[in-house]
Amino acid sequence: MRNLLAIFSRSPLGPLHEMMGEIETLMGMVPEMLNAVKAGDFSSTKETAKKIMQLEHEIDTLKNDIRDHLPHSVFLPLDRKDFLRILSNMDDIADCIEDIAILFTLRTMTIPEGFEDSLFDVWLRVQETFAECKKMISGFDDLIASGFSGPTANAFLEMIDSVNQFEWETDKRVYKASQAILALEDSESPVAIMMWMKILDKMGNVADSCESMAKGINITITK
């Protein structure tokens, strides 16, 4: 009887949900940090950045755990390569957030006047993009239950479309925000402008990783 049970492997999806939940928490810490920067509270900024780095490390451990429990002998309803791609995209999201946190600790940043709205707007779009990805991972069990086809698959294709849409919106906001910060080149120090450009770039990367993740999910459906 043990025979029969032995062929069922631990599904990697449970830990994947857990990892996505932690990344969501990580995403939520960014506005916290931005608000601390806005308030000019450098110690609080550093505090939040430290929390972000800690959580990112935990997510990294979780990722390694998931990957290590996925030997070649485990047969999944989706291609191993596609699964690992989704996992790696999730990891990229966490990495980018950590990079943003590090950038804020390198130097005391103050948000220039007139830039605040553009900055928060960028992050809002990034969060929207991510939320759509989170929805897909939460519903991934349903996708498997439906055999990657039918109405569930169609709903997923729609969500993938919105991720692409949100990512495009994010890019536009990053472009605008970059213009806004570069317009201040006479009043702001070049170092500050360089830092803000880097931060904007990393925020854009979060959305890019979300889009790449959506592409990975798309492949599992169209296969």
Add this chain to the structure above:
Amino acid sequence: MTETIILSAVVIVGFYMAWNIGANDVANAMGTSVGSKAITFTQAVILAGIFELLGAILVGGNVTRTISKGIISLDATSDVSVFIIGMLSALLASAIWLNVASRLGLPVSTTHSIVGAVMGFGIVAYGFGAVNWNVAVAIVLSWVISPLFGGILSFFLFWFLLRNVIATENPVEAIKKVAPYLIFAVATILSLSMLYKGLKNLNLNLPFFDAIIISLTIGLLAFGLGRQSLKRIKNNNESSFAGRMKAMEKVFIVLQVITACYVAFAHGANDVANAVGPVAAVYEGIKSGQLLKEVPVPFWVLVMGGIGIVVGLATYGRHVIKMVGENIMNLRPSRGFAAEFGCATTVLVCSKLGLPVSTTHTLIGALVGVGFARGMGALNMKNVKMIVVSWLWTIPFTAVLTIILFFIAKAALL
């Protein structure tokens, strides 16, 4: 006097083997249904008991005949007392091996053990020529083919369900339409296997044509009954698709009880022989002093094996079913249904052909088949491989153990 002792010994060991089979293997069939809470333990034990017994008594004769006289062919000059001792050794060796293997946690099959054992003593007692190699090769081939065939059958059934039920706008309505045909198939195959050459023991031998007509009638009756009872299932018009999928799986939970009975029947038909094949051989050898190919398997032997399986199920199977039920949660009822259908059909066809196959192996093949149709969460292929090749070391081991026991018994008794 010696003969009575030998017969008692073989009956006791045979019953013990049957008990073992009932205790361990029957959970293959019922574990999933209990796990999905479609039926309670007690109901599972009763249902499995009925269908195991029916399978053993009505269809079990074919495979029993293969094991008792198909593998080793004797001529008139052969020494029957050697054959009797050999069969006793074979049964004892299998029983010991199964106990050792389960202690060590090795995946082994009762079928493979007994076939290896019988071949082992046949070779030392009568030489290579005595083994009916046509039968032996057919059996070994069936061990490769049965998981494969079960897998292919389940793959296509699941693929069909995916297309026509699972991935449709309204899966509950779809399954209500499709299910009666599936019930029809199960009922027809089951009754055909019972009626055609199955009722010999009850002196009711129906010709093939009659058997088909009656089976189709029973199938149609089941079709109508199934459709009526399915109609009563309300479609709550769940707004979310996920909700509708859940409602559909609930219908599959009920259908799975039917395939579970189907598996229990096929299991009884195939695996009872592992316990009673040697018993039949010894009894016949003692009674007539020779072995005749044409003699049917004694009815009481099959009944004894069937009862042994049911007793095993009732005393120990409960525990195994519970364990399987609790650990098999990631098997959705629609998947379990497809796998069990493919498995039971394959095993039943093999039983009718007199081929002793492993029910567990066939079920694993069927589950992998569903996996290839993208139906499974995660399968451990390393363990699948290990289980599949387990018969490579089961056969030599039981063969050698049988030979040792055979020489000991021969020295002691002859």
